[in-house]
Amino acid sequence: MSMGPDIAPSPNVSITYCRLCNWLLRAGWMGQELLSTFGAELGSVTLVPDDTGGVFEVRVDGTLIWSRAEQERFPEMKELKQLVRDRIAPGRDLGHVDRKDTTS
Template sequence: MKPQIEIEYCPGCRWLLRAAWTAQELLTTFEAELGAVTLRPSDSSGTFRVTVDEHLLWERKIEGRFPEMKELKQRVRDHIAPERDLGHSDRVERQTDVR
């Protein structure tokens, strides 16, 4: 059975669109590897949590912020398909020397 992602979000904070966009990005990237991405409104205020088969990948309250999509895709990949190359999302960003 393919892994399933659940995105739990706070409806009171109006985070449905963020959750839906996150789901779209993950489905687009991991279309062959995922069985489903589910959106679930939370009963707890301020929740934005991403799990894969009940394994916590991201919790806004723990991390103190929302995930960057690149970062979340890397965490999903590391959990469901560690051998998978994410292309530009795997590249290390070069720091430019500003003087």
């Protein structure tokens, strides 16, 4: 029995990371956090190894939402969750992630 082509349901988050820089653990952790937060809304999270020095990009359905090259840093988990939420579930409250830090 054929189930059709092997295409991940939408939305898909892909995290492209530099394999040479050993950023697999960071990419994996971020993917795990996104799945924990958006498990009901996401179709898949894909980790994409790359040999281009220093690349770290996050895309939602092919649209770039974070690039280490453009931002000159890695995303904080809070901001990554907010960026993903804004794409896949704009009305969703992220609880403590959306609250401002009042300790300063």
